[in-house]
Amino acid sequence: MERREPEAADTEAAAPEILGNVPGSFPWGVWHDRHPALVERLLHATPYGPGERQALRDLLAETLDGVIQPLPASARDRELWHGDWDRGHFGKRWTDAPFLWAESYFYRRLREALGYSVPGPWRGIDPFAPMKDAELAGDTVDGELAALDGGSGPGGRSPDELSPDERTDALVLAALWGNRADLGFRITGGEPGAGGAESLVADERPALRELLRAAGERRGRIVLVADNAGRELIPDLLLIDHLLLTGAAAEVALHVKPHPYYVSDATTADVLAGLRRLVAAPGTAGETGRRLWEAMSTGRLAVRAHAFSCAPLTYAAMPGDLRADFGTAALTIFKGDLNYRRLVGDRDWPATIPFAEVTGYFPGPVAALRTLKSDVVTGLGRRVLDTLDAGGAADGAWRTDGSRALVQVRP
Numbered sequence: 001m002e003r004r005e006p007e008a009a010d011t012e013a014a015a016p017e018i019l020g021n022v023p024g025s026f027p028w029g030v031w032h033d034r035h036p037a038l039v040e041r042l043l044h045a046t047p048y049g050p051g052e053r054q055a056l057r058d059l060l061a062e063t064l065d066g067v068i069q070p071l072p073a074s075a076r077d078r079e080l081w082h083g084d085w086d087r088g089h090f091g092k093r094w095t096d097a098p099f100l101w102a103e104s105y106f107y108r109r110l111r112e113a114l115g116y117s118v119p120g121p122w123r124g125i126d127p128f129a130p131m132k133d134a135e136l137a138g139d140t141v142d143g144e145l146a147a148l149d150g151g152s153g154p155g156g157r158s159p160d161e162l163s164p165d166e167r168t169d170a171l172v173l174a175a176l177w178g179n180r181a182d183l184g185f186r187i188t189g190g191e192p193g194a195g196g197a198e199s200l201v202a203d204e205r206p207a208l209r210e211l212l213r214a215a216g217e218r219r220g221r222i223v224l225v226a227d228n229a230g231r232e233l234i235p236d237l238l239l240i241d242h243l244l245l246t247g248a249a250a251e252v253a254l255h256v257k258p259h260p261y262y263v264s265d266a267t268t269a270d271v272l273a274g275l276r277r278l279v280a281a282p283g284t285a286g287e288t289g290r291r292l293w294e295a296m297s298t299g300r301l302a303v304r305a306h307a308f309s310c311a312p313l314t315y316a317a318m319p320g321d322l323r324a325d326f327g328t329a330a331l332t333i334f335k336g337d338l339n340y341r342r343l344v345g346d347r348d349w350p351a352t353i354p355f356a357e358v359t360g361y362f363p364g365p366v367a368a369l370r371t372l373k374s375d376v377v378t379g380l381g382r383r384v385l386d387t388l389d390a391g392g393a394a395d396g397a398w399r400t401d402g403s404r405a406l407v408q409v410r411p
Ligand SMILES: O=P(O)(O)OC[C@H]1O[C@](O)(CO)[C@@H](O)[C@@H]1O
Pocket: 030, 034, 103, 179, 182, 184, 185, 227, 228, 262, 335, 336, 337, 338, 339, 341, 373, 374
């Protein structure tokens, strides 16, 4: 299903990359409201020393009033950022660079400022761990795990009483709406309303079920590109267990971030924390946790933390080994908003441009499970779009407030 990539200049003219320099726009708010709140939250959550505190405040000031500075010569990944991932944005004002590139680099520099990626006492200390840990330990997760043994499925039936298709659907929706549980999103008060099938702006679950069926028939491998830790990763793990248990997947690869990123993005440490949380739980949750533990030990569930998972680029620029990984999978499922931006391109696409068209470069069948938390969207029906734009939300808030979600598939 390879197709010729449009010339960069054609695409740029038809759908320019989203920048951060339009006052009042969503990216503008991320730079001017969300990041200052995030910085205060991080400095409150961990007793970093004066050096780290100053470096983080300096970074924030640089993003608001300065230009994008290079990585230090000693940085281990300097070759990537100033090599393959360099798109000529160093020296620009942060908001004049593409939002995707600049936001990703912000999180790279944040790790630098807080000592995560430099030799010293803070090396390897996840700045977002206090928030992730609190969420995972919270009562909400207890409730969600207990619900696995109660009447939480469609019609109040317990998950055991559901048909395999209904169960797949319920787990897909749980993994989808788990994406609302994003700590970065909630930093400046984002608290979307209740999710349900009626909040889906694109609902291609039947096609997704078809792909899962086909994957099972060929005893294929499914890749799940994870997004957030904690309350999102738990339903992702439940879905993975279901795929393995039902034979929809002979193997699953779970792609996570090699470093802390975009506040709550899952790393290998977060997978382990989620798994331990499951294993320690009573009932079905505990059994699921033990199955997943075993699956990891035997390699049926493999965790992968590729450097490109934290790249400031879209997946169209992925390196060959990753292309081969996705290209040999029966299905790749991308979770979350950032992964969606990276899958379709963080551009001002017409919302009705087909999802299959913007993902045509992807080397295998692909699905997206995403709650809408940034401007980009593709693959909407004309009527759906008109209704959204007419329904008292003409300011486009539905694109960014997390109240809507989508399931999209390209076989
Ligand atoms: O966790 P998710 O679903 O990827 O959402 C992260 C989203 O949050 C933002 O960073 C804004 O805070 C978006 O730019 C990004 O796409």
